[in-house]
Amino acid sequence: MFFIPNKFLFLCLLMGSTIFSISANSWLGAWMGLEINLLSFIPLMSSTKNIFSTEASLKYFLTQAFASSTLIFFIILSFLIFMNYLNLNLNYLMKMLMLSSLFMKVGAAPFHFWFPSVMENLSWNMNLILLTWQKIAPMILISYLILPFYFQLIAILSTMIGSIGGLNQTSLRKIMSFSSINHIGWMISSLLMNNNLWKIYFLIYSFLTILMILIFMNFNIYFINQIYLTMNFNLMNKFLLYMNFLSLGGLPPFLGFFPKWMIINNLIYNEYFFLLILMSVFTLINLYYYIRLALNSLLMMNMEQKWSIKINFKMNLILMWLMTSSLLSLPLFTLFYITF
Structure with missing residues (x-):
């Protein structure tokens, strides 16, 4: 892979803008960080190798620009109300509308309409940034505006749409996008408490997502049938891959269950029983199509293909070790959680 100076520059701007946004001491500074983040991510999305990247970058720019303009409008309006330039009592409404623009930025339901289509038209390395790093700044800004009822509504809708939307999908990028929407619901519910x-939750989710996308990049697969037809995906590779799928879905006793377990305990302690029941039921739907996907792949015979795929076997071995470590590390986290 060749070193591209302009890509490296925009990547540094992307990381710096996120740090600037989360460390700002005013809403205007946070908004400026989000704008720099947007304008530095658009050039990274554009690629001459992918003909659909222009469409994805345009969709991403339009939705993010709309969310940013809505956010700055209500920031200015709330400042005018706070300084008594406007004699209005709209504190709750201002918070709700600012939260809505931030939920649109992060891709939470029902503001998720742009997220699966943008992910479908991007390469895996851009999807990796979109699923992990791009969520940090909006989620931290969301944590400054706590509205319990609105948070519960968005959490329920996100887990519901993230679970049902992934059914009957054949594209791995769309499956990962709807899985991300489901996880956003759990993250929003965690902000209600601590x-x-x-x-x-975000650290473990990012680790599992990075691991899954590195596997997809290494084997150059974008659809489910490519897993079925790939000769280099032997039984052990498939087993470890789908165990990580189940870990990402939150099936015990894998690592992905640990943050969900903590959130469930805290939801019970804070008496959010209705929210807990609905989120657990919709997450079971998510696990259903992961298990169905795993069974279909593990029980099918590998078909011989007529083309060759160049596989980095050293990278393959590293990924297998990482997958195994992610599956075996739950007892250590459990011991830490019980002790402290």
Whole structure:
């Protein structure tokens, strides 16, 4: 892979703008960081190798620009109300509308309409940034505006749409996008109780997502049938891949269940029983199509293909070790959680 100076520059701007946004001491500074983040991510999305990247970058720019303009409008309006330039009592409404624009930026339901289509038209390395790093700044800004009823509504809708939307999907990028929407619902519910819960959930989710996308990049697969037809995906590779799929879905005793377990305990302690029941039921739907996907792939015979795929076997071995470590590390986290 060749070093491209302009891509490296925009990547540094992307990381710096996120840090600038989350460390700003005013809403205007946070908004400026989000804008720099948007304008530095658009050039990274554009690629001459992918003919659909222009469409994806245009969709991403339009939705993010609309969310940013809505956010800055209500920031200015709330400032005018706070300084008594406007004699209005719209504090709750201002917070709700600012939260709506931030939910649109992060891709939470029902503001998720842009997220699967943008992911479908991007390469795996851009999807990796979109699923992990791009969520940090909006989620931290969301944690500054706590509205319990609105948070519960968005969490329920996100888990519902993220679970049902992934049914009957054949594209791995769309499956990962709807899985991300489902996880956003759990992250939003964790913000109701404790920011540390969100940090732990996001770190484990990012680790599992990075691991899955590195596997897809290494084997150059974008659709489910490519897993079925790939000769280099032997039984052990498929087993470890789908165990990580189930870990991402939150099936015990895998690592992905640990943050969900913490959130479930805290939801019970804070008496959010209705939210807990609905989120658990919709997450079971998510696990259903993961298990169905795993069974279909593991029980089918590998078909011999007529083309050759260049596989980096050293990278393959590293990924297998990482997958195994992610599956075996739950007891250590469980011991830490019980002890402290």
